Amino acid sequence: MTLTETKMDNKIGFFVRNQSIVVPIAAIFVAFVLGGILIFLQGVNPLVAYRAIFSEAWFDSDGLLRTFQKTTPLVLAGLAVTVGLRVGLFNIGAQGQLISAALASALAGIYITNLPPILHVIVALFCGVIVGALWAGIAGVLKAYRGVHEVISTIMLNSIAIGILDYLVSNPFQEPDQSLQRTKKIAETAVLPNIGVIPFGFILAIIICLLVSWMLNKTTAGFRFNTVGKNKFAATYAGINMKLMVVTGMLLSGGLAGLGGAIETLGITYRFEPAFNAGLGFDGITIALLARANPLATIPAAILVGTLRAGGASLQFETGIEPEIVDVLLAITLLLVSAPILAKYLFKGKAQKSANVTSGWGN
Amino acid sequence: MLDFIKDNRKPVITLGLVTVIAYVFYFLDEIKTTSVLVFGWGYAVPLVLAAMVGIIGERTGVVNIGIEGQMLMSAFASFFGSVITGNIYIGMLIGIAAGLIMGGFLAVAAVKWEMDQIIAGVVINIVAAGLTSFFYAPGKTLPQLVPVVSIPILSDIPLIGPVFFRNGIFALATLFIVLAVNFAIFKTRWGLRSRSVGEYPSAADAAGINVTRVRMMNVTLAGALAGCAGAFLALEAAGTFARGLTAGRGFLALAIMIFGAWNPLGALAAALFFGISTAIASQLQADEVINIPQQFVNLLPFVMTLIVLSVAVGRVRPPAAAGQPYTKEG
């Protein structure tokens, strides 16, 4: 073997060793190519279409702010689902938790009036987190003590949350003299500011993300979560209290979703309106899976989704392509990140087999 | 018959109880009871069919969270298939074929590629929502109506007759599909093998059963039932297609499947329970007999489900290998 060959090998080796990074990037690329074909079939130059998305989402200061704003709750919803997956729980209820929390923090922002600015924000965020956690906690308690499967309970709790919130904003907490179902605006003191184009909530989300990642990978608490998720029998053997873990897992998951809802309210919408948070919890599932239940990876995954969503409108304005194309792009990316086809094609025999992200119906 | 009851004690008792209660109401108010049950069964039909998809998949070891997308694609295909060909029957077949294709996709991704099954399902859901929305063309109507068929004799039974035996094709077929799936899973060779693959694939493999093939086949064929559910929604229930027509029914079906303990008859009972409580909620709203906001009345099916599950049923055990790809080393 000559020296150059060894060098080549090392270079390839670099890619082979970093498959977990190379594959997603390649996946996004292929997804954009396939999506480009769809766009082309509509009679539009794909490059023009993609330029429309990215120039709006990244190279326009309002657009960039919106990209960050959209990314923020997605990071947290993705984290919520991730934490659940790590404990072997499939939390389909991030949506319900997020919207309950959004209302809770709005109410705290409106009806608590005598607090100084920073404290008020903290209290309002806290209210959201608590309500999100408790709403998920119901599913946790039902699972731990009554054996009710979290997939059923969180689906039911989503619908129940929608009903209750609908009532609350059309009756007791509806903005006076308003036919819209929504609350009043929160007090100035409860507003989460933007720092230039970066919303403060985004920074908060990133910090939380780092903390969760650290917690899961470096702490004893994280070891407990992971062990329960990977083998509940061994976890019991290891002296871990399963019931407690199921409940705290759900509480934490719901709290994270709740924080997403609270930041959304205090940093973007400034009030609660049922339509505001539509679909965020379900996007959280996509993001957690795209990130393969790795907390740090939820950040790029959420940025991808946030970018596509922020740029979607500009896409229609510039080219007439319907914004739904964005979902098709996401689906293809998710498929290629998760299916072994791309890795096999790129790395042949050296393709790493990625472990399952979910454990079916949890355990 | 006795064996049948013995094998399926819980669902049979539940269904029996529901029947008795229904007849009590029937004697109090014939019209209301019948119409509420018609609503309830109509609501239950797609849930039952979709739950069958989930059950067949999971009994074979493959979690199918993509039922929602499979139904949506099928609904889309059956509607536009009918519109384009001008014939609803061809449309139905196109819908079922679309279901098969979607089932086949899940089979390839989750079984052949050994992809994470939940992810494969989520991909189906996103793709289906995206594509059916992207390619939706408004302003089309069905070329003809799905005829209502009455099964002789059976349809003359009071209450049960008009509810179950006077319906469109798919709604009629659903009862028989449930019985057939129940029979197939528990009484046939195919069922025995499928269950062994879902419970303990390496044992099935060691017994000479081709795990991959059984899973591929079942997941694909189950897609046809998702096709029926989609076609039912578009052609029979709504008579049209709309974006997001399935409206979360695929997820609800998963809940129904678990509620019914992965048992076809159990799922039937669970879906009827859910459908009827939804119907009762709407009836309470219409009658205004109790003076609480409709938002709360409409929580009835969800709250009832949680209560029933936490009080009565308790922990049920999924097929042991559901969700786990079967990997053969070497």
Next chain:
Amino acid sequence: SSGSSDTAADTAAALDDSNCAAAESFCVGLVTDIGKVDDKSFNQSAHEGAMAAAAEVGGFYKYIETTDTKDYAANMGQFTDKSYDVIVTVGFLMAEATVTAAKANPNTKFIGVDQFQAEEVANLTGLIFPEDQAGYGAGYLAGLMTKTNKIGSVLGLEIAPVQLFAKGFEAGAKAANPKVAVTTVYHPPADNGFGDPVWGAAEAKKQLAQGADIIFGAGGGTGNGALAEIAKAEGAGTAVFCIGVDTDQWFTVPEAQPCLITSAVKGLTEGTTGLVKKAFDGSIAGGNFVGSAGISDYHDFASVVPMDVQDKVAGVVAGLKDGSIKTGVTL
């Protein structure tokens, strides 16, 4: 449909809105409420109205469909950035965002469909409709036509415009026929409250079975599902009837034709067309513009609805318009 290719602003033309700022060009933009321009309902009507107006005056037209309620401002921004002359925003959910945008862009004319203006902004016109009057007229007709003295309504989510329609419908029916019983059922709160034809159809079927012979379907796709179901029912068009909402659904929901005696309409399309044209000739004023509301043509049912009933209903609609009849509906 894909994008705007079936509209006046097809793709080729869309590439050329670069000189909207110029005085000789007249550019109209439309932003939908969360929803699409083919929703067979208010987005579609406003879209058609704006498009027609732009075509009539030789202007340029383009739209954006909102996918996230938080994007209203950004979507309007797409148009203001290009100096569009008129921006139509559809739906009362957008009211506040529209006011903000109008204040920030005083040289652009804004038309807010379904948006009541509490305070006057010079370059913003709210196009509003007395939905309760439309519902009242339809209810009056139903009250006179029912044989069973039972009528019903299958509704979308319980929000203001739907409530106005529904309450107007009930009031009108009771006014025409004190013995009538009106069943009112809203879709349970859910993301798809206006897009659940399956539920709408099931509810309609149930109400029919319980003796209702005229049903008012009001709530986007959910209501349309009800209409289509009634059209399939035994006696559709002879013993049982349905009533549509918003636009003349004879055209937008053709599968309902077998039972559709009329629709409780608000003049969304004409209203939008009219206001856009006013904006073109400069005669538009800020504040509120009350569009027309009433009931649509009977179409094939002109021969089914007795003449005296037609006359009475016409009288009521006229009375509502001139204010001599009040619906008495409050929210």
Next chain:
Amino acid sequence: MTDYLIEAKNLSKKFPGVLANDNVSLTLEKGEILALLGENGAGKSTLVKMIYGLYGSDGGELFIKGQKVEFHSPAEAIAKGIGMVHQHFQLVPVMTVAENIVLGAEKTKGIKFDLVAAEKEVTELSIKYGLEVDAKARIEDLPVGMQQRVEILKMLYRKADILIMDEPTAVLTPQETDELLKVMQGFAEKGVGVIFITHKLREVLAIADRVVVLRNGKVVGTTRPKDTDQEGLATMMVGRSVVLDVKKDLANPKNNVLQVKNLNVRDDRRLPAVKDLTLEVRAGEIVGIAGVEGNGQRELVQAITGLRKIDSGTVVINNEDVTKLSPHKIHELGVAHVPEDREKDGLVAAYSIADNSVLNRFDEKEFSKAGVRQIGAIRALATKLVEKFDVRTPSIDTSAGSLSGGNKQKLVIARELIWGPKLLIAAQPTRGVDVGSIEFIHNQIVAARDAGSAVLLVSAELDEVLGLADRVAVMYAGRIVAILNQKDAERNKVGRLMAGGDVN
């Protein structure tokens, strides 16, 4: 050459980082019982899995009855008359005996699977071969010995004439083992060829016609029982001589560490499993529980370690009542537990060896400071465990799931012994472990005793109990029917007691 049932030529199999089989050649004749011996991880299971079509090979040729074959699945091997009993039973727990036996070769009646006929056939078959089972019983309700029978009946049902048995005796009682060996000999007399993997040299000498020994994936020798003895076999396997009898001094028991009083516990089916049981274990002594599996040993261990709810009675450890305490609290009192099912309870397959080596100690001060895991300390411990207990692995970062069965066991034992527990509860500590490692593990258990630990040993291996225990408690039907000192515990007497018989 057509006389061979199996002829393997230079079979090889690679796993990431391991050459599990390296040019292995082997033959099997009609009517022959061929024993495969080798240390844990030597490649025995891998070899037979290739023959049975579970693994593909990376080189070499395989001939079955003179025909060259290349199997892609067990179905093809089954079609050639090969049957295999896996050490991890390949039975579907929720199905019945009859269903499991006919699975894959079912008869049908119309479109129905004919369960009645299957049950009848299975009953007949089991009577014919003297392997009685209840055809209608569910597998998960059966004791392991019964499950083993079902596995064998499965092969008989398929009329296999090549039988592969991977450690079939590891979970059997001595009586059951003897029965099985007889059954195997019966097969051989009928012309069936048998490949028999075991770690128990006694069994090899008793019935094998020929012995092939593997080491590090290579065949290192072939011999015949008449040409060798236990020592000789052990030396061939391990490469050194092995002391097969436990050497230990007399016990010097001190204070009571474990006191179980009038204990009542139920099993998973809510039936009484431990009945009014009383037992004491002192520091510095080994109490062995002898008994046929399924007589409540598992429930007893789980009750003591806090894994199972106690109906009534008390468990006291070091003067502290632990009856209602959690497994965690009990562990903190100085109790180590080697669980019976290492794969399910004792290890997290997806975790590295390092993480597994603190599986139940992760929150101890040494490994966790202020809630943060001390990776350095954890890795140091793992390295120590691997070295001291000779766990064969490429590195401590390897996942525990990819260790060979015996090495998994060694890892668990190492973890439980290393910290000097006050009370060691060891269930089946040497199941599936090679002779060299058994020697080592036994010595470690004795060393723990000598260092002052109280040891409760539960083993289905009567020789192990008799060899290690200072006192032998015989358990039958949930009760302790006798407690004997080591010197009084002679094999036959204990055997009779285990079977529910009288002392006399």
